[in-house]
Amino acid sequence: MFSQQGADALYVHIPFCPHKCFYCDFNSYVVESEDPVWKYVYALEREMALTVAQHPPAEIRTIFIGGGTPTSLSPAQMEVVFEALHRHVPNRSAQLEMTMEANPGTLDRAKLQAMRAGGVNRISLGAQTFDERLLKEIGRIHSADDVTHSIEIARQEGFENLSIDLMFGLPGQTLAMVREAVERVLAFDLPHISLYGLKIEENTVFHSLYMRNQLVLPDEDTEVEMYRLIIEAMKQRGYEQYEVSNFAKPGFASRHNMAYWQNHAYYGVGAGAHGYMNGWRHVNVKGVQAYIDACAHGLPRLETNEVERKEAEEDFMMVGLRLLAGIRAQDYLAQFGEHWTASFQTIFDELCEKRLLERTASGYRLTDSGLFVGNEVFGRFVGAISDL
Numbered sequence: 001m002f003s004q005q006g007a008d009a010l011y012v013h014i015p016f017c018p019h020k021c022f023y024c025d026f027n028s029y030v031v032e033s034e035d036p037v038w039k040y041v042y043a044l045e046r047e048m049a050l051t052v053a054q055h056p057p058a059e060i061r062t063i064f065i066g067g068g069t070p071t072s073l074s075p076a077q078m079e080v081v082f083e084a085l086h087r088h089v090p091n092r093s094a095q096l097e098m099t100m101e102a103n104p105g106t107l108d109r110a111k112l113q114a115m116r117a118g119g120v121n122r123i124s125l126g127a128q129t130f131d132e133r134l135l136k137e138i139g140r141i142h143s144a145d146d147v148t149h150s151i152e153i154a155r156q157e158g159f160e161n162l163s164i165d166l167m168f169g170l171p172g173q174t175l176a177m178v179r180e181a182v183e184r185v186l187a188f189d190l191p192h193i194s195l196y197g198l199k200i201e202e203n204t205v206f207h208s209l210y211m212r213n214q215l216v217l218p219d220e221d222t223e224v225e226m227y228r229l230i231i232e233a234m235k236q237r238g239y240e241q242y243e244v245s246n247f248a249k250p251g252f253a254s255r256h257n258m259a260y261w262q263n264h265a266y267y268g269v270g271a272g273a274h275g276y277m278n279g280w281r282h283v284n285v286k287g288v289q290a291y292i293d294a295c296a297h298g299l300p301r302l303e304t305n306e307v308e309r310k311e312a313e314e315d316f317m318m319v320g321l322r323l324l325a326g327i328r329a330q331d332y333l334a335q336f337g338e339h340w341t342a343s344f345q346t347i348f349d350e351l352c353e354k355r356l357l358e359r360t361a362s363g364y365r366l367t368d369s370g371l372f373v374g375n376e377v378f379g380r381f382v383g384a385i386s387d388l
């Protein structure tokens with residue numbers, strides 16, 4: 001067994017969206033009435049109560065309310081969630097980072113005020129693109145103007161710590177379109193920006209179109225150029241790329257996501273949520289009604305698995321190397337009680353030889369070339385221990 005510190009990060013899943021985006025395989029549902037939403041927020045409260053009874057939290061440093069579209073909740077429904085968080089997770093760091101995901105087109109002043117009163121101090125806004133045609137083609141419900149309006153009213157309501165998500169590699173998207181999207185997003189001068197390449201996931205509209213050859217995507221080389229363009233533009237404007245897909249002004253890296261990338265423990269509540277505590281991972285039941293029913297009888301677990309030491313060690317490498325600062329020997333030592341040399345040195349040497357990794361004073365990190373083939377690097381650690 002390896003040592004794992006108590007969880008100081010909490011994820012809360014809100015699985016409702018006004019419309020299903022064509023690329024989305026997240027656990028999110030379009031519901032026609034308010035009734036299941038109310039039942040859901042009360043079920044969430046029950047899961048929080050049961051969770052903290054089983055694993056009393058130490059001081060919580062980050063809370064992330066994600067989805068789905070958390071801002072599809074009404075202010076009154078949000079208040080139920082915030083009150084439950086205050087009741088069951090009262091021991092909070094003075095520097096608590098509390099993020100709520102928001103989608104343009106679902107945000108208004110009443111919701112922003114409820115969020116602020118509930119303790120939210122960071123908003124992550126899903127913009128994806130500013131091209132009206134592309135927005136429609138990927139199934140988003142908002143317009144480019146909605147993004148601008150959401151940022152304006154969020155700032156007016158006192159939110160400064162704002163992040164925006166953009167996507168690249170979208171159908172029919174060109175380098176010029178990516179350049180324009182990046183310029184638009186940089187003009188907002190936000191402290192944090194996430195940029196994700198489109199992935200075609202099973203059970204999505206895009207997957208069906210792709211399988212029928214009806215989805216025209218940029219080729220691989222163009223996608224690499226898009227990523228390169230983004231990295232350059234961000235760097236020129238003073239953003240640090242601290243993770244493969246994430247850029248921040250100094251001091252604004254997402255502390256919640258850092259907990260995942262550093263392989264720390266975290267609570268996860270809500271339908272389909274994942275949690276990782278005391279060396280065990282769980283996944284909750286996914287459907288809204290199934291989750292509500294399960295919470296009436298206990299913790300709504302779909303699966304609970306003890307994480308073998310070997311799996312945790314591999315995870316440490318795969319998620320840690322996503323950070324551009326890389327992995328540090330002392331963090332590994334703290335989690336596993338021994339140095340990594342015996343298990344992983346061969347792979348480090350091989351990847352350094354290929355110039356995909358490089359040594360740092362305290363460990364290893366991706367090189368500039370490694371950054372463009374991150375999945376190849378991370379994948380090298382899957383099953384690494386049994387390979388040796």
Ligand code: SF4
Pocket residue numbers: 016017019020021024025026028067068069103126
């Ligand atoms: S808003 Fe996000 S979670 Fe909802 S359908 Fe679109 S991509 Fe999926």
